[in-house]
Every structure is written in structure tokens, then in C-alpha cells.
Amino acid sequence: MQLGFIGVGGMAQAIISGLIKTDTVVASDILVHSPHPAHYQEFAEATGIQQADSNAAVVAASDFVVLAVVPGAAQAVLKEIRDELNDHQKVLISIVAGLSLQAMEEVAGYDLAVLRTLPNVNVAIGAGMTAIAANNNLTGAKLADAKGLFDAIGSTSALPEADFSTFSALAGSSPAFVDFFIDTLARAGVKHGLTKVEATRIAAAVTEGSAKMVLASDKTPFDLIDQVSSPGGSTVAGLLAMEEAGLMTAVVKGIDVTIKRDQEA
Numbered sequence: 001m002q003l004g005f006i007g008v009g010g011m012a013q014a015i016i017s018g019l020i021k022t023d024t025v026v027a028s029d030i031l032v033h034s035p036h037p038a039h040y041q042e043f044a045e046a047t048g049i050q051q052a053d054s055n056a057a058v059v060a061a062s063d064f065v066v067l068a069v070v071p072g073a074a075q076a077v078l079k080e081i082r083d084e085l086n087d088h089q090k091v092l093i094s095i096v097a098g099l100s101l102q103a104m105e106e107v108a109g110y111d112l113a114v115l116r117t118l119p120n121v122n123v124a125i126g127a128g129m130t131a132i133a134a135n136n137n138l139t140g141a142k143l144a145d146a147k148g149l150f151d152a153i154g155s156t157s158a159l160p161e162a163d164f165s166t167f168s169a170l171a172g173s174s175p176a177f178v179d180f181f182i183d184t185l186a187r188a189g190v191k192h193g194l195t196k197v198e199a200t201r202i203a204a205a206v207t208e209g210s211a212k213m214v215l216a217s218d219k220t221p222f223d224l225i226d227q228v229s230s231p232g233g234s235t236v237a238g239l240l241a242m243e244e245a246g247l248m249t250a251v252v253k254g255i256d257v258t259i260k261r262d263q264e265a
């Protein structure tokens with residue numbers, strides 16, 4: 001499979017790293033381009049991926065083309081590459097937040113096979129969570145291959161497009177929120193005398209373990225909270241103090257604002 005990327009920023013690099021690490025695509029079959037090659041030169045040399053001279057050259061040489069540009073540039077880039085895309089029956093895979101299938105079809109053509117996705121940065125280590133929605137032209141082996149790319153670097157969830165903004169907050173943005181929680185937990189450890197490095201290692205290991213517990217057990221997170229909270233003990237005291245400071249309200253408010261911002265884009 002020849003895989004092209006238009007846009008080689010943080011998220012494209014995360015996907016490429018995940019695909020190479022999981023032996024899903026060999027580096028030499030990946031071709032990339034963006035307006036400032038200096039921004040990805042080091043990454044391209046370190047991974048062994050190929051660099052093209054233009055967006056059109058990426059499309060010409062690829063079976064699957066990943067649109068990984070900032071949302072503001074997406075329409076112009078689609079206009080620029082639509083002839084190349086349609087001439088050769090390529091598959092377009094978009095990772096652009098807020099860009100609907102219909103908006104892509106309007107610009108790139110109604111016959112084009114398109115997969116809209118919303119991955120998260122954890123794809124870099126094969127632990128991503130990606131929402132997918134295919135248009136009617138993407139079926140059979142092409143759909144399986146396009147979906148397979150994201151299955152190989154984590155999990156996928158086929159969702160109606162109406163749920164993409166919620167997914168974007170809960171899975172696309174939330175690595176930042178979870179990292180914020182990990183850093184806050186570690187900072188509290190530093191306040192009480194641990195080094196930042198050791199406190200971060202502890203906080204991250206606990207976060208990973210607790211996520212695995214939720215996924216592996218048939219208990220709800222609230223059941224697991226009760227299991228940790230000994231009667232009259234320290235955990236319930238800490239939990240109540242966090243809730244008095246508004247932890248649940250703060251998280252839900254943050255997600256509300258994230259969804260609203262995504263829908264404005």
C-alpha cells in the first residue's frame with residue numbers, strides 16, 4: 001500500500017510513527033508533503049519516509065491519501081488535489097476535526113471514496129482511539145484497508161458524524177486532559193517531597209493501571225472507587241475534598257467548551 005500524507009505536523013507524525021512501529025506500513029511506502037519541508041525534515045530522515053515536492057505529487061503516487069492539514073487549509077488543499085484524487089480512484093482519509101464528509105464531497109467530488117476519521121495522539125504508540133465514518137463510495141476491500149490502518153494503531157469506533165464533536169472532546173482532546181490530571185497528581189506529590197520525575201512515573205503508572213482495570217472488569221468506575229475507599233479512611237476524605245473543590249463540574253464544563261469550540265470550527 002502506498003500511503004500519502006498532506007500535512008506533516010504533530011498528528012500526521014503520530015500516525016506515521018504508529019504505523020511504522022506496528023509494522024503496518026513500511027517507511028519507504030509513505031510519502032509526505034507540506035509547504036515548509038524544514039518543519040519535518042528531521043522526522044523524515046529519522047523514520048526513512050519519502051518526501052514529495054508538492055501535494056499533487058503525494059496524491060499521484062499514493063493509493064490512500066491522508067489529509068492532515070490544519071482545518072483552515074483543508075478546503076483549499078482539497079481544491080488543489082481534487083483532479084488527481086478523482087482521476088485515479090484514490091481513497092481520501094481525512095483527520096481534520098470538524099470537516100464533514102459532505103463538505104469534502106462538495107469540494108473534492110461526489111464520486112470520491114472518503115473516510116472521515118478523528119484519531120488521537122496515542123496512535124503514536126499503537127494505543128490510539130479513532131472515530132471513523134465512511135461515505136457511500138467507500139466499501140469492501142478499500143474500506144477494510146482504510147479502517148485497518150487505524151485498527152493497527154489502536155481501537156476504532158464507527159460513529160455517526162453527529163457524534164464526532166463529542167468524540168473529539170472525549171478521545172481527541174482528552175489525552176491533554178488526562179496528561180493535565182497526571183501532571184497535577186505528580187505536582188501534589190512534589191508538594192509533599194517527591195521528585196517530579198518519580199512522582200510523574202508513579203502518577204502515569206497508576207493512570208494506566210486504573211484504565212486497564214476499568215476496561216478489564218465488569219465493574220463501573222464508581223464500583224472501583226468504592227473498592228478503594230475504606231470506611232473512615234483517607235481515600236474518601238480526599239475524594240470529598242476534590243468534589244468540594246468542584247472536580248466533576250470542572251471536567252464536565254471543560255468537555256462542554258471543547259465540544260462547542262469544535263462545532264464552531
Ligand SMILES: NC(=O)C1=CN([C@@H]2O[C@H](COP(=O)(O)OP(=O)(O)OC[C@H]3O[C@@H](n4cnc5c(N)ncnc54)[C@H](OP(=O)(O)O)[C@@H]3O)[C@@H](O)[C@H]2O)C=CC1
Nearest residue numbers: 007008009010011034035036039068069070071073096097
Ligand atoms: N493534534 C491532535 O491531537 C489531533 C489533530 N487532529 C487534526 O489534525 C490536523 C492537523 O493537526 P496537527 O497535526 O495537530 O497540526 P500541526 O499544526 O502540527 O500541523 C499542521 C500541518 O498542516 C500543514 N499545512 C498547512 N497548510 C498546508 C497546505 N496548504 N498544504 C499542505 N500542508 C499544509 C502544515 O505544514 P507546514 O508545517 O509546512 O506549515 C503542518 O504540517 C488538524 O486538522 C486537526 O484538527 C485530529 C485529531 C487529533
Ligand SMILES: O=C(O)[C@@H]1CCC=N1
Nearest residue numbers: 097168169172173174
Ligand atoms: O485541538 C484540536 O483542535 C484537535 C482536535 C482534537 C485534538 N486536537
